[in-house]
Amino acid sequence: MLLKNKKVAIIGAGPVGLTMAILLQQKDIDVTVYERDKNSQARIWGGTLDLHKNSGQEALKKADLLQTYYDLALPMGITFATEKSTVLSTRKPTVENQHDNPEINRNILRTMLLKSLKDDTVVWDRKLIEIKTENDKWLLHFENQPAAAADVVIVANGGMSKARSYVSDSKIEETGTFIIQGDIDKPEINCPEFFQLCNGNRLMTAHQGNLLVANPSNNGALSYGIIFKTPEEWTASISLDFQNIQNVSEFLLERFSDWDERYKKLIRSTSFFVGLPTRKFPLDQPWKNNRPLPITLVGDAAHLMPPFAGQGVNTGLIDALVLSDNLTNGEYETIESAINDYEQKMFIYAGEAQSESEKNEIEMRNPDFSFQTLIL
Structure with a gap:
């Protein structure tokens, strides 16, 4: 196995980072998630998330959490109204489509994912400030906390990550x-x-x-x-x-x-x-191929995009599904080749999601x- 006796560090305890950790732990991989929030009770601000049937839900299915998601999420209809409060149309969920993309609160989703991880998998209050290589290891430096070492780093802490520069020179763009x-x-x-x-x-x-x-x-x-x-x-x-x-x-x-x-x-x-x-990270330029040790990006850190197609977290969960499978299915000779294959696939499906979002945004x-x- 590629990751036998290897230590994997995931930066960021969002839905993508936690799902990635669950999928690796299913294969008995030694994985630790480092998160800047003070603890698991820190409130995640923002609207609900809807996980799509053919993307985000596939990752939860692999993590044996799909039914739990259905139990916790809320199928919701849509009311279309005018600025004068006249209701134009209402679409209600049906028995047939109630599980297509039900809405779930971000904090409830995090709690659901945390319960599927081993105790102490997530280390809280770890704001990453620098990442370096030392003695054939990644050395992660955190603000006012001790450093940590890893063999493989998976960056899942969003568009402002300090570790992105090891993988990509692409700059964030406002849309x-x-x-x-x-x-x-x-x-x-x-x-x-x-x-x-x-x-x-x-x-x-x-x-x-x-x-x-x-x-x-x-x-x-x-x-x-x-x-x-x-x-x-x-x-x-x-x-x-x-x-x-x-x-x-x-x-x-x-x-x-x-x-x-x-x-x-x-x-x-x-x-x-x-x-x-x-904002978005453009996917029109290749990522670096001279990385000193195995490292890659998933979720918003890889392909930040506007939320106008509901694809952001869903695309990130596909990242977790594809990358975890590549690293554990025995089909690749090296960690680097497994990561490279994931990235080539990601550029395609994330690029399509970005294009859909851009089209909707303009409209x-x-x-x-x-x-x-x-x-x-």
Whole structure:
């Protein structure tokens, strides 16, 4: 076996890193996951995730967790509405499609994955600051914590990883779209009119270049995102202070000035905003082939993409499925050749996912885009 008597380090305890660890542990591989969060109770902020039947769910099936995912996730319909709160169409889950891509809270997903790992597989409070080679080993340096050694490193800690430079020189690119996300606890109390408009479904509205996507059932909270083309005056720096709730709220209320009052109450009820430009790692240049020791990238660290096709985490879970199989199936003579085959396959399927996301992004931020047009 390629990884016999080898120590594998996975950087990042997101869905991809944890699934990768589970799949390796199934084959009795010595693997440790290093995560910057202080502990397993650290809240992961953000909307729910939906794992697709032919990608993310395949990885969970291999990890013997597919039924557990179904038990914990929530099949959700979609309500398409206008900016005046007129419901255009509603799509409800059916018995036949309820398992196609049910939504799961990020913290619930992490807990599910952690329960499938051996105790102490994840080492918390490990913010990676540097990675070096020493005595034919990778030496991982963490902020205010002791270093750790490994034979193989799998980087799964997102687009800002310190270890990416050993694998790729590609630079992160902004794609021209901005997303402002908000959470509202107890939405049935704090924004009841909008909560009722959702009617238990995800809600989508598009009007004059503003796209709103909301999920009223994110483990007791309502999570939403407002998506729009990045203003030209933000090219140098974002002109919003996301520590200033009133500043962000006033900006959004101006953009939503001709929307129904229900949307405005949603914004006014939000006590915490996060804003981020959408970014990607281009896959149009080869990765380095002179790496000193085995190392590769998975998930967002490999192929960061905007969330406009729902492919990000699903593509990352395919990474975990393909790479873990390559490293344990006995078909490759070296770790490097197993990694190289994974990367060649990944460039193809991740490139296709990026293209789909890019196409949707261009369409959705068009001022003339309307769900009414799609439905009709």
